[in-house]
Amino acid sequence: MFEWFANTLRQYPEIAIFLSLAFGYYFGSFTYKGLGLGAVTATLIAAVIIGQLGIEVTGPLKPFFFLMFLFAIGYAVGPQFVRGIAKDGLPQALYAAVVCVFCLLGGYLAARFAGYDLGSAAGLYAGSQTISASMGLATDAINRLGLPPEETKRLLDAMPVAYAVTYIFGTMGSAIIIALLGPALLRIDLEAACKRYEEKHGGKKEAGGPGTAWHQFEMRAYRVRPDGRVVGKTATEIEHLAPEHRVFVERFRRGDKIVDATSDTVIQGGDVVAVVGRRDVLVNLIGAEAEEVDDRELLAVPIEGVDVYVTSKDVDGRSLAELAQLPWARGVFLRKITRGATATDIPILPATKVHRGDILTLVGRTQDVGQATKMLGYPDKVTDVADVMFIGAAIAIGALVGAIVYNVGGVPLTLSTSGGALIAGLFFGWLRSVHPSFGRIPSPTVWFMNSVGLNVFIAIVGLSSGPKFVAGLQQLGFGLFLWGIFATTLPLILAMYVGKYLFRFDDAIVLGAVSGARTTTASLGMVNDRAKSQIPGLGYTVTYAVGNTLLTIWGMVLIILLA
Known part of the structure; x- marks a missing residue:
């Protein structure tokens, strides 16, 4: 029976991919206090175990899903990325770039000191910085080195081994360092800092609760x-x-x-x-x-709740206090602000600024909400239909541009099709936030392209390297885990001090900015829990957009530096 099962997987490797996804998503869903393996690492481990059967996956399946994933990443963070570079998010964008350099430095130094080969170095960097996507660009870079096929395969097989070993501390350790060690190192009281921030920016109690300037509402009838x-x-x-x-x-x-x-x-x-x-x-x-009366006919007004995708130039960068004074805001209440690829909830305070690409949840009378929607942007209506023509054309354009090779001083330089797809996602994601009449990709579709696209790529990597995984782990040993700790910890410690003392971020948002620049959502959740507030999220979205982009590209840069 087992022989039949193994032979079937060898003959139909697509079954092995789906099996890896099933086990990966199942075991990756288990968490303890917000920490866990996650779907990516669990999928890699499952694929490596299944790959011991000697399964080969050929054809364009791996790059297809990886390009889809990279485009989805760029599309989701595009508005925040462009705004961070071009407007008032510039300090946070610059900070994220500095932190990303620290992350690259940490991986580079660890690989140099330990004497790891290119594949192990790329895996160590990807795992210690929890940026799985960088392995795809590192793979492209290694394939372009012109090495013998056997050497190239040996390097590529070493990559997931190093990734799996270093990822565990990369994700759990970073959350612990930022959320638990960070406040002690920076000598800040998170809860008190968030309360001061709320008071300074117009909040009176916990953001989003009773006492803030905007809240859920009721309509009541009174006799004069x-x-x-x-x-x-x-x-x-x-x-x-x-x-x-x-x-x-x-x-x-x-x-x-x-x-x-x-x-x-x-x-x-x-x-x-x-x-x-x-x-x-x-x-x-x-x-x-006044005397309250129960006048059902008077109170029977059409009420509507609408998610509005903000595109207006006139609204971009203005505070809620400013917007509340405009005529079209009369009778309209704000329940929620969602921002960025990770759908971060932004605290609702009078000084909170609204940006293009934000999704505002408005409630009020139908006619009032309709008027406000026109002034803000477009209703983000629930739909299952994605603009597949747009997706296909955008990825194709990005990949074609990325495939062009430029010779500079005799050295061939290229973005690669992967880098081109990422840049295309950033550009078209931003363009969509400005002109949302085309290019709609529903959030569930973006999630599928992002999560499943990456995990199919990871599953194929694990299946292909499975037979040599155990041998590679024995060869690299426990020292790899320790170097991973070094590569994870050094950039985070530097990032915290630079954020507080050089960029002078408010104590309430500095750890959120560190989490965003390192793209570690788990640590943001822990920081918010310790702060008993959503305020740290104000430092997360712009830094996440820049960090997610640069940390991914660093996979290719690291190979160039080490080669």
Whole structure:
């Protein structure tokens, strides 16, 4: 039975790939306090074990999925990458570039001191910095060295061995260093720093909870007393009676008639007014002075919640406090801000700035939300349909540009098809954020291209190198694990001190910036938990976009430096 199974996998290697994915995603889903192997490492280990059966995978399957993965990475981070380089995110973008240089230096020094070959060095770098995608560009670079086929294969087989050994500390160790050791090294109290940041930027309590400037709302009906202080005042004047809160008069009943309120509507005694705002404001502020009534007809207004993809130039870079004063923001409330490839939740504070590419979750009356959506960008409607023409054309264009070889001083230089696909993703992802009328790729599709694309590539690498994996691990030994610790720790320690003392980032966001530049989402989760706040995420998105791009490209650069 086992012989039949092994022969079947050898004859149909595609089954082995799917089996590796199944085991990888299953075992990679287990975590302890937010830490685990992850799907990539678990898939690699599963593929290596299955690869002991001597399975060969040929054809363009590996580069196909890797190009798809790289394009998805670029597409997802494009808006933040371009904004970080071009506008007010420049300090964070420069910081991320510096940290990426530290990461390259850590991998380079470890490989030099230990005397590892190119394949082991590329794997050590990829694992210690938890940047699996760099192995693809390193593979391209090794293939272009013109080495004998046997030597090339030996180097490529060594790469996943070094990656698997160093990845464990690369992911768990980085989270521990940043979230647990970082505050002690920098002498900061994360929770207190985040509270100070919120107070400084207009927050009063935990971001997103009661007491922030924007929150989930209710609509309630109140009968105006004949001697009430709002009698004879316009809707705008009434709303300004509570200037520190966002409260709006939406409609009113006068006799048997129900009328939508405008800013010039004058309220009379005996009117029943529908007011919208935060629940605590309506209960504590208005409820204490007015009689609340249950007027179902008055309150039966169409309410809508919409995810809006921000594209407007006029909105880009403006704070929520500024936007709240604009006429089209009247009656519209903000529930959530999502930013970046990792869908980071951004704290909702008056000083929080909105950027192109953000997704804002708005709630309010249908007509109010519709008007606000037009001013902000486009509704991010739920759909299963991706613009496959756009995907195919963009990847093809990027790969063709990347395939061009430039001779500089007799030295052939090229982006490679992999680098071209990544650059294409960055460009077209940014272009989509500016002109979202084309190139739509639903989030689930981006996830599939990103996660499954990478893991198919990793599965094929593991299956191909499986027979020599154990021998390589025995040869490299425990020293590889220790050099991986060195390559992981050195850049992180440098990054923390540079972020705090050279770039002078606020204590509340500096560790989020370190996490982003090193593209370690696990550490951001741990930092947020320790801070009891989402504030550190403000330093994560731009640095993640730049870090994810440069750390991937470094896979090719490392081979050039060492070769």
